Amino acid sequence: MLNNWAVVPTCLPLVRRRCHACASERFRANGKFRVNANHKLLDAWLLVLCTACGDTAKLTVLERMNVRSVRPELLDRMHDNDPGLAAEVLQDPVMRRRNRIALDWDDAWRLDTDGSDHLGREVIDVSVRFAAQIPVRPVRVIAEGCGLSRAEVERLIADGKLVSTARLDGKLSGDFTFMLKR
Numbered sequence: 001m002l003n004n005w006a007v008v009p010t011c012l013p014l015v016r017r018r019c020h021a022c023a024s025e026r027f028r029a030n031g032k033f034r035v036n037a038n039h040k041l042l043d044a045w046l047l048v049l050c051t052a053c054g055d056t057a058k059l060t061v062l063e064r065m066n067v068r069s070v071r072p073e074l075l076d077r078m079h080d081n082d083p084g085l086a087a088e089v090l091q092d093p094v095m096r097r098r099n100r101i102a103l104d105w106d107d108a109w110r111l112d113t114d115g116s117d118h119l120g121r122e123v124i125d126v127s128v129r130f131a132a133q134i135p136v137r138p139v140r141v142i143a144e145g146c147g148l149s150r151a152e153v154e155r156l157i158a159d160g161k162l163v164s165t166a167r168l169d170g171k172l173s174g175d176f177t178f179m180l181k182r
Contacts, residue, residue, distance in 0.1 A: 003126045005145055006112040007134055012087055014104040015048050017057065024052035026104065029090060031083035034058065035075070042067050044078055046089050059099045061089055091133055105134045113145050127177045135171040138164070142178065156180065 015027040027048035036043045042065045045058035061078075062070065077085040089095055090103060109132075128141060142162070143153045156162040166176035 001125070003114045003124060005114070005126055005128045005141070006131055007109055007128065007136060007141060008112055008131045009087070009105075009108055009134060010110050011108050012083070012090060013108045013134075014051070014106075015059070015090070016102040016104050017048075017100070019050040019053065019055055019057070021055040022050060022053040024050050026051040027057060029086050031086040032081045033061070033078040033085075035078050037067065040067050041065065042070055042075075046086055059089075059095070059101065061095060087132070105136070109134050109136065111141060111144050122182050124180050125177070126180070127175070129175050130173060133173040135173045137170070138166065138168045138172050138176060138178070142168075142180070146180065 012029045012031065015029055016025055017027055018025055019027070028051055029046060029048045032047045034045045034047055042062055043060075044062040044065075046061055048057050048059060049055070050057070074085075096102065124146075126142075126145070128138075139150050139153045139157075142148070143150045146153070148156075153162065157168055161181045162168070162178060164176060164178035166172060166178075168178070
């Protein structure tokens with residue numbers, strides 16, 4: 001029987017960027033946007049707050065865009081400070097590259113399993129799905145879902161009792177499957 005697990009975000013990730021006021025490197029996105037129109041041109045930013053000093057920084061979302069080229073529903077979501085839009089914007093690799101930021105997903109996700117009925121079985125077959133592009137070590141996901149330590153999971157991989165088509169060392173942010181034989 002195939003078990004379905006999901007890696008789900010619990011909140012917006014921290015933004016890694018240097019603060020100009022205090023040299024901290026962590027900002028918290030609160031989901032607020034600032035939109036500015038200059039004649040027919042539009043600028044939009046996602047506002048982030050330094051976790052150390054509270055200073056505000058702006059992450060460019062739209063820059064010098066013609067007002068007519070911006071979808072009205074996107075503009076409405078920005079004016080409404082839609083937290084879902086903030087999550088979408090932070091997931092956009094082009095926006096992250098333009099603003100020279102990285103995301104810190106530590107403590108911003110959780111693992112949803114089918115329950116604990118798989119813990120006693122000799123063989124479990126699991127499909128792990130990601131609700132967002134959250135870079136996580138598969139060893140950590142497997143350890144958390146199976147109630148094992150990471151060292152035990154790595155030993156199972158070395159012994160050939162834990163197999164997957166995906167690389168289990170390093171980080172993944174996409175779906176994968178694995179089979180565990182105890």
